[in-house]
Amino acid sequence: MKADPKSESSSMAAEDAQSQAERLSAWLDGELDEAAAGPLVRQLLSTEPLQRKYRSWCLVGDALRSQEVAAKHSPELCGRIYRALQDEPALLAPRALGPRVRYQLASGVAVAAAMVVLVVVAVPLLRSTGAPAGLVAEKAAVPTAVRSELATREAGSLGAVAAEETPTERIPRLDPYLQAHRDFTAEGVMPAAAIYLRSGSESDR
Amino acid sequence: MSERDADLQLVRRVQHGDKRAFEMLVAKYQRRISRLLSRMIRDPADIEDVAQEAFIKAYRALPNFRGESAFYTWLYRIAINTAKNHFAAQARRAPTVAAGDVEDQEIGEESLRLSDSATPDSLYQSKQVGLAVNRAIEQLPEDLRTAIVLRELEGLSYDEIAAAMNCPVGTVRSRIFRAREAIAQELRPLLGTREDERW
Numbered sequence: 553m554k555a556d557p558k559s560e561s562s563s564m565a566a567e568d569a570q571s572q573a574e575r576l577s578a579w580l581d582g583e584l585d586e587a588a589a590g591p592l593v594r595q596l597l598s599t600e601p602l603q604r605k606y607r608s609w610c611l612v613g614d615a616l617r618s619q620e621v622a623a624k625h626s627p628e629l630c631g632r633i634y635r636a637l638q639d640e641p642a643l644l645a646p647r648a649l650g651p652r653v654r655y656q657l658a659s660g661v662a663v664a665a666a667m668v669v670l671v672v673v674a675v676p677l678l679r680s681t682g683a684p685a686g687l688v689a690e691k692a693a694v695p696t697a698v699r700s701e702l703a704t705r706e707a708g709s710l711g712a713v714a715a716e717e718t719p720t721e722r723i724p725r726l727d728p729y730l731q732a733h734r735d736f737t738a739e740g741v742m743p744a745a746a747i748y749l750r751s752g753s754e755s756d757r
Numbered sequence: 758m759s760e761r762d763a764d765l766q767l768v769r770r771v772q773h774g775d776k777r778a779f780e781m782l783v784a785k786y787q788r789r790i791s792r793l794l795s796r797m798i799r800d801p802a803d804i805e806d807v808a809q810e811a812f813i814k815a816y817r818a819l820p821n822f823r824g825e826s827a828f829y830t831w832l833y834r835i836a837i838n839t840a841k842n843h844f845a846a847q848a849r850r851a852p853t854v855a856a857g858d859v860e861d862q863e864i865g866e867e868s869l870r871l872s873d874s875a876t877p878d879s880l881y882q883s884k885q886v887g888l889a890v891n892r893a894i895e896q897l898p899e900d901l902r903t904a905i906v907l908r909e910l911e912g913l914s915y916d917e918i919a920a921a922m923n924c925p926v927g928t929v930r931s932r933i934f935r936a937r938e939a940i941a942q943e944l945r946p947l948l949g950t951r952e953d954e955r956w
Contacts, residue, residue: 577934581908582760583915589758593766597777607784608941614788615890615944616909622890622944623883624791629805633783633812640813642774643820 573605580609764828771819779816786829787812790836797840801876807843811836885947893943897936904929905936 575592578584584592596602615622764785770778790811794804815835822831894902903922907913915933919926 573938574930574934577937578915578930579763580760581915581933582758582763583930584758584763586758586762589763589766593770593778596781597770597775603777603781605941606781608945609937610785611788611944612937612940613909615886615940616894616905618792619883619887619890621788621792622886624788624795626787626791626805629791629808630780630783630787632805633787633809634780636809636813637776637779637816640776640816642776643772643816644774 569601572602576602576605577609580606580613761827765824768819768822768824768828771816772822779819782828782832783812786832789829790832793833793836794840798843803843807839808836810843811839814839886944889944889947890940893940896943897939901932901936901939904932905940908933 572592572595575584575588576596579589579592596606611622611625614625764782767778767781771782787808791804791808794807794811795801798804798807811832815832818835822828894906897905900922904918907918907921908915913921915926915929918929918933922929
């Protein structure tokens, strides 16, 4: 004897509805996993019978926990609120950033700011005080014997080193110029900053 | 996932333009908000007005809700502030319970005590609800009754209930579902809710 396909499909549908309602009950208790919850919420919002179950179970929960709360049930109030909602525009808000995302964003901005400070302040400072790259490479290529000789000479007194330096020919007519620009020589504490200090003081005038 | 996450899922749907999701939140919290407001406002008509205003304010403010607190905690604050604004606008005498006093209390059973503002009607209604709930609970088979009580009154998780009742979690899920259906059936005539009604 063959089973009636009509009654078979209707019993399957009833079974599905029962299983769906059971999952809704579990979701209401926060006992449904995330993967199953998403589709169920979509079904809830588009299926009137499921919504009725949801509403009545919320009422059952209130009634079990507090009779006074359940006694405040007002279908009229719900109807009023639903009608008032119809006049409200649908929200299309951008998703609010979670705290973790905000922290990550803030730390990213902080790192970027630090890099900018490094580029704007520190790099010109290092460039003006440090030896040229070519010279450094040249020094590294010097043989060990010569390097030790250089080290011995560097260890000598300042006066001796000064005496060994080739004297620069002094041109008297350049004296006022050099005097006026002495802030830009590498001997200053912050030679690269001098230009900014000067600009700042000049703008105050 | 927790109960709070379930609310948050509805909130996210509202934030993406689904008003029906907000109706689900109204259905869930309307009674608790009305109960809260009834402790501050005497006139039942005013309670409904303020409750409606609070829900609409919450709806408008929902884009700013980030889920850092539970939805109900957030809604509760809005309801308290709406009630305060109501007092200021009406310039009435102090409410039965000062707004600040209610605000300072923990949200829970303590804050749901019956206040002096309860009318004879509401007292009668709550008594009837109590009787109906007790009747429904008594009619339930023992296993369903234990499962629903452990869940709704004791707040146990399904795992904890399964351990207490020495049965699989799936059985707990099924028992709670069936208990809910049975109690809802019992409460329907009393609270004027029909199965085919949208409330």
